[in-house]
Amino acid sequence: MIDLKSFQKEWLPKINQQLENDLSMASPDADLVAMMKYAVLNGGKRLRPLLTLAVVTSFGESITPSILKVATAIEWVHSYSLVHDDLPAMDNDMFRRGKPSVHALYGEANAILVGDALLTGAFGVIATANSSCSVEDCLPTEELLLITQNLAREAGGSGMVLGQLHDMDNHTEEQNASTNWLLNDVYSMKTAALIRYTTTLGAILTHQNVNVEDNHFDPKKAMYDFGEKFGLAFQIQDDLDDYQQDQLEDVNSLPHIVGVKEAQSVLDQYLFSTQEILANTVEQDQQFDRRLLDDFVSLIGDKK
Amino acid sequence: MIDLKSFQKEWLPKINQQLENDLSMASPDADLVAMMKYAVLNGGKRLRPLLTLAVVTSFGESITPSILKVATAIEWVHSYSLVHDDLPAMDNDMFRRGKPSVHALYGEANAILVGDALLTGAFGVIATANSSCSVEDCLPTEELLLITQNLAREAGGSGMVLGQLHDMDNHTEEQNASTNWLLNDVYSMKTAALIRYTTTLGAILTHQNVNVEDNHFDPKKAMYDFGEKFGLAFQIQDDLDDYQQDQLEDVNSLPHIVGVKEAQSVLDQYLFSTQEILANTVEQDQQFDRRLLDDFVSLIGDKK
Known part of the structure; x- marks a missing residue:
């Protein structure tokens, strides 16, 4: 099995090329295309599409052009969410990754529309x-519909948008955030929803038909759970990295509620859960090679 | 063939019930569902889903539960576009159909998120x-994917969002709007795109396979053209209705550029085109009954 560094080196340029190609066709209007590209092609790490491709690889499947394309859609969603989150009425951020945010550069109306177009x-x-x-390598249309359903659920009013709605209420002056609410109603929605979408997507793309009623092992369920725990760990690590900045901005993150040490302990529990899920997947599916996903988990652990 | 009044009486309540049911499931969060319902279930005429159902009926097909559901998706899109268009950074409208707009009632951040969720x-x-x-009445998955493609194109950066982007520039102080630009780059995108989507959708839902290379009549193409002309006529009628209001708000509509009389003449040409398209469709397809669509066209003519 290839290690994560080599995997990224191979697939990151292909993901970016796919995004570039599709964004070029997103509109007949050059100005709109330029704004959309500014929002997406800004040096992101492409964690989400890479996770999808890693899951496909872990199950021993190869990455076809259709799989590559379908994996990149999440970057359009992730990018739109950043454009809208940065708006003055939301988080009011003038910078994103060291460059002016879309509304800072192109104005608020354009930023709303760029997000909508993405x-x-x-x-x-x-x-x-x-x-x-x-x-021989076209994806079944039923799978593409299932993927569309999943994205609509995890990105919309039952997922990311709902998490963002809850997050808007989450400032220290309100003081009513509980750990459970923060983990289940904010982090699980705002951050983990798109990540569990990407890992579930990887499992869907390996075309494994499972009769769940027979109590057989369900790779989609396993990868959903892996993405959920990974996403929660990812968010808490982000909280720990941004601890002082959040304090300045009155953001109520987990370390502010339970303390840095306890937040670190919750993070470790989620990381441990990802290991359990991968171990169980190996047990159930002899073809499954966990090493690439272990490397992803280490990305979080390494930042400690 | 049923007349439009009876058709509306039968299908308007079913469309509203379908919207109500699906919106209730749009989020586990009651507040978000309430805001989404406020945005959608506000007494709209449901012109767009009715057009889809009318096209299906005109081709002699019956309206199944799947067809009804798929036809209502456009109201989610139309409603989101109104919520975002009303935002302070866009048209800054505090009222919509005589009631407070979503941002006026729930605040700007919520309005952005409600639009995103819709x-x-x-x-x-x-x-x-x-x-x-x-x-026996499930829709083919290929059709649902084609419909998704069409909606993404007509609602996004090649359609409605692009039209709205152009419309933001269209105020009298700029004085550079030409008739062609206004019709092709604003009206055709901002208004006609969603309407031609709905009429094309009706044709798709009648499952007529056409080998276009044989130069056979293509019902999808005919209904696309019908929707385009109908949409343009609809927008110009709207301009004529709002003539004085637009003048107050420095909006450059067609009557302001070419005069009311000439705008009326352009409108009449589009209405005439819809008649030509329907006549040709009858000629090519003996099963096609144009009367219901004629009634839709008369809705515009009658307002004169």
């Missing part, structure tokens, strides 16, 4: 994932 | 259109 376009990317496939 | 949810409605179908 969100809409994400679903177009999935629906056209088979646009250049050869017969 | 847009995301629209694609979920299409992807789950078969959720309660019986085998």
Whole structure:
């Protein structure tokens, strides 16, 4: 099994090229395309599509052009969410990754519309994932519909948008945030929803039919759970990294509620859960090679 | 063939019930559901889903539960677009249909998120259109993917969002709007895109396979053209109705550029085009009954 560094080196440029190609076709209007590219092609680490491709690889499947394309749709969604989150009425951030945020550069109206165009376009990317496939590697249309359903749920009012709505209430002057509320109603929605979408997506793309009623092992369920725990750990690590900044901005993150030491302990529990899930997956599926996903988990552990 | 009044009487309550049901499931959060319902269930005329159902009926097909559900997705998109258009950074409208707009009632951040949740949810409605179908009336998954592609194109950066982007520049102080630009780059995108989507959708839902290379009549193309002309006529009628209001707000509508009389003449040309398209469709398809769509066209003519 390839290690994460080599995997990233191979797939990061291909992900970025796919995004560049699809964004170029997102509108006949050059100005809108330029704004959309500014929002997406800004040096992101592409954690989410890489996770999808890593899950596909872990199950021993190869990455076809359709799989690559469908995996990149999440970056359109992630990017739109950052553009809208940065708006004055939301987090009011003038900078994103050291550069002016979209509304700071292009104005508020354009930023709203760029976000809307990216969100809409994400679903177009999935629906056209088979646009250049050869017969043997086209994705089944049922799978593309299931993926669309999952994205609508995890990105929308039952997932990321709801998490963001809750997060808007979460400032220290309100003082009513409980650990459970923060983990289940904010972090699980705002951050983990898109990540569990990407890991579930990887399992869907390996075309494993499972009769769940027979109590067989379900790779989709396993990868959903892995993504959920990974996403929660990822958010808490982010909290720990941003501890002082959040304090300045009156943001109520987990370390502010339970203390840094206890937050670190919750993070460790989630990391431990990811290990349990991977161990169980190996037990149930002899073809499954966990090493690449272990490397992803280490990315969080290494930052400690 | 049923007349439009009876058709509306039969289908408007069913459309509203479908919207109500799906919106109730859009989020586990009651506050978010309430805001989404406020944005959608506000007494709209449901012109767009009615057009889809009318096209299906005109081609002699019956309206199944899956068709009804898929037809209502456009109201999620139309409603989100109104919520975002009303935002302070966009048109800054405090009222919508005589009631406070979403941002006026719930605040700007909530309005941005409600719009995002509705847009995301629209694609979920299409992807789950078969959720309660019986085998004989489930829609083919290929059709649902094609519909998703069409919606992404007509609602996003190649359609409605682009039209709105252009419309933001269209105020009289700039004085550079030409008739062609206004019709092709604003009206065709901002208004006609969603309407031609709905009429094309009706044709798709009648499952007519056409080999376009044989130069056969293509019902999807005919209904696309019908929707385009109908949409443009609809927008110009709206301009004529809002002539004085637009003048107060420095909006550059067609009547302000070419005069009321000439705008009326352009409107009449579009109405005439819709008649030509319907006549040709009847000629090509003996099963096609144009009367219901004629009634829709008369809705515009009658307002003169």
